């Protein structure tokens with residue numbers, strides 16, 4: 001089971017400051033959506049609306065055909081995992097006790113899978129949750145998020161404190177379990193380069209607005225770099241959407257957002273201009289660059 005989401009002109013304000021500014025998008029059910037945005041872009045605010053933690057100030061939000069706010073069915077089927085290090089300081093139950101209790105709150109919670117994950121993440125079962133290290137607390141949260149198998153599963157920078165090998169286990173588990181038990185997953189992150197292979201679709205936000213939304217494949221296909229002599233690149237790129245440029249001696253390299261026609265590609269090849277691919281990380285960095293950076 002997985003939920004589709006449709007947001008229309010959703011806005012959220014904090015005392016007059018617009019954190020989410022009339023955003024509209026659709027998230028397809030059963031896909032992994034990467035939510036990318038810089039610090040303060042509005043990711044957590046948006047996710048707290050999608051998980052019905054807070055009500056939008058304007059616009060409409062429909063999840064699986066209904067408004068999720070104060071909606072017991074949708075709320076029970078939504079899991080929102082975020083960095084709860086502070087709250088977990090006051091959780092005195094042991095890891096195994098907590099995991100056993102989860103089945104009362106989460107209709108699809110798979111206890112056997114949760115304990116399998118405990119082994120993979122090497123969590124000490126009989127330690128109290130508040131005594132876990134930072135990374136293990138995040139792993140504990142990730143286990144709840146995964147084993148809940150909720151139709152709408154939201155991970156908001158849920159990897160905080162996990163070391164690189166642990167994050168790798170987390171990412172692989174998302175992919176593997178999603179394949180067997182498809183659900184709608186939204187995964188917000190700054191660590192774009194290491195997590196980009198997870199995403200079916202990408203929603204990029206900037207200053208509270210949607211910058212782009214497309215399949216991961218489409219987004220990546222729209223970015224490329226051109227490298228050649230300064231004069232050649234200047235001439236070739238004058239009508240292109242250049243995001244960034246670098247000059248090294250007589251060589252110039254530009255990052256471009258858009259698509260090259262077959263004719264342009266042939267012309268570039270003939271002129272000896274090198275066409276390179278860009279990663280989602282490169283595009284994210286270039287597309288969200290501020291004027292003074």
Ligand SMILES: Nc1ncnc2c1ncn2[C@@H]1O[C@H](COP(=O)(O)OP(=O)(O)OP(=O)(O)O)[C@@H](O)[C@H]1O
Nearest residue numbers: 014015017019037038039040041042043044045046
């Ligand atoms: N409770 C609040 N009161 C006032 N402003 C807030 C509040 N929470 C968030 N904001 C502001 O709203 C904007 C969006 O914040 P949000 O936490 O949603 O961003 P984010 O993309 O999750 O950032 P980060 O990547 O740094 O976690 C920021 O400018 C932030 O300062």
